[in-house]
Amino acid sequence: MDTPNNNTESRKYKHLSFEERMTIQIRLKDGHSAYRIAKELNRPINTVLNEIRRGTVVQKKQNQTVQIYLADAGQAIYCKNRNHSKTAFKLLECQDFITFVTGKLLNDKWSIDACVGYATLHKLYKPEEMVCTKTLYSYVALGLLPFKMMDLPLVLKRSSKKSRVRKHKKHLGQSIEERPAHIDNREEFGHWEIDTVIGKKIKDDEVILTIVERQTRNAIFLKIPDKTSSSVSKGILELREYFGPEFDQVFKTITSDNGLEFAELHKLETEMETQVYFAHPYASHERGTNERHNGLIRRFIAKGKSISDHSAETIAFIEDWCNTLPRKILGYRTPEELFEKQLDLIYST
Numbered sequence: 167m168d169t170p171n172n173n174t175e176s177r178k179y180k181h182l183s184f185e186e187r188m189t190i191q192i193r194l195k196d197g198h199s200a201y202r203i204a205k206e207l208n209r210p211i212n213t214v215l216n217e218i219r220r221g222t223v224v225q226k227k228q229n230q231t232v233q234i235y236l237a238d239a240g241q242a243i244y245c246k247n248r249n250h251s252k253t254a255f256k257l258l259e260c261q262d263f264i265t266f267v268t269g270k271l272l273n274d275k276w277s278i279d280a281c282v283g284y285a286t287l288h289k290l291y292k293p294e295e296m297v298c299t300k301t302l303y304s305y306v307a308l309g310l311l312p313f314k315m316m317d318l319p320l321v322l323k324r325s326s327k328k329s330r331v332r333k334h335k336k337h338l339g340q341s342i343e344e345r346p347a348h349i350d351n352r353e354e355f356g357h358w359e360i361d362t363v364i365g366k367k368i369k370d371d372e373v374i375l376t377i378v379e380r381q382t383r384n385a386i387f388l389k390i391p392d393k394t395s396s397s398v399s400k401g402i403l404e405l406r407e408y409f410g411p412e413f414d415q416v417f418k419t420i421t422s423d424n425g426l427e428f429a430e431l432h433k434l435e436t437e438m439e440t441q442v443y444f445a446h447p448y449a450s451h452e453r454g455t456n457e458r459h460n461g462l463i464r465r466f467i468a469k470g471k472s473i474s475d476h477s478a479e480t481i482a483f484i485e486d487w488c489n490t491l492p493r494k495i496l497g498y499r500t501p502e503e504l505f506e507k508q509l510d511l512i513y514s515t
Contacts, residue, residue: 356418359456384505
């Protein structure tokens with residue numbers, strides 16, 4: 167039953183308890199949407215969505231295979247991930263080394279790798295008091311050090327590839343040229359951009375399906391089995407189930423590139439009111455918001471690193487980090503809070 171007078175104190179930014187997982191299980195069984203459950207628990211909807219994905223298992227009922235969320239499964243995976251978790255950063259233990267690197271970089275114009283190599287060669291610090299070159303670059307990208315990427319020696323990238331004109335262009339659906347012009351100004355909520363982030367370029371590696379709302383910059387990251395149109399379609403189907411009958415209002419349009427993994431997206435137009443548009447080939451700027459968030463993911467998962475090596479918990483952490491990061495373009499508000507306000511308007515009508 168509903169609990170409109172629920173006075174449980176908010177545990178925002180805290181891990182879900184087993185009691186909350188049981189509530190999710192019961193409410194899903196009763197047919198409640200993820201939004202409605204999130205409001206009852208006083209949690210961000212992304213937290214609930216990630217928990218549902220984490221704790222959903224496959225069972226057989228009456229000779230049919232069904233997917234169902236179980237609180238026990240979610241709790242078991244959570245405990246397993248906690249047992250394997252490690253300290254994310256060594257900034258406190260490496261403060262003297264960080265000071266050394268900062269001084270050499272800003273005053274003597276050394277590169278980060280030169281700082282690490284010199285300190286290692288001359289044994290200026292113990293191994294546990296240092297971090298490697300790659301970790302230092304990650305700290306810079308995350309804004310954890312007193313200097314920025316622009317302070318680092320510039321690495322130029324030049325492409326020697328010649329432009330080419332495709333004679334046989336793919337036509338997967340409506341072109342972005344047909345998309346209503348008012349969507350460009352981002353004044354209306356409900357317009358999304360979609361893409362995939364790959365790890366190793368092998369057949370069996372998993373993929374991250376990234377979906378970003380243009381106005382609020384709220385991102386949803388789904389881990390799917392592979393980069394195929396069927397896997398993408400199943401990911402979209404999950405979202406339809408999570409958002410319920412209001413899916414059409416939350417997802418008014420979706421814009422993608424011309425990758426074959428999005429070949430089945432146009433089916434949304436026959437099943438609901440959501441409209442799908444496809445950007446021009448080699449025009450990633452037409453989906454700039456999505457590309458920006460793919461870059462944020464790369465701060466945590468470098469190119470060429472297997473997506474399968476990262477748990478759903480890790481993907482959820484990255485998604486939460488993106489959605490709780492204050493943005494200058496949003497007046498230093500977070501995508502999460504703006505997204506929640508828009509959902510309140512939709513679900514309250």
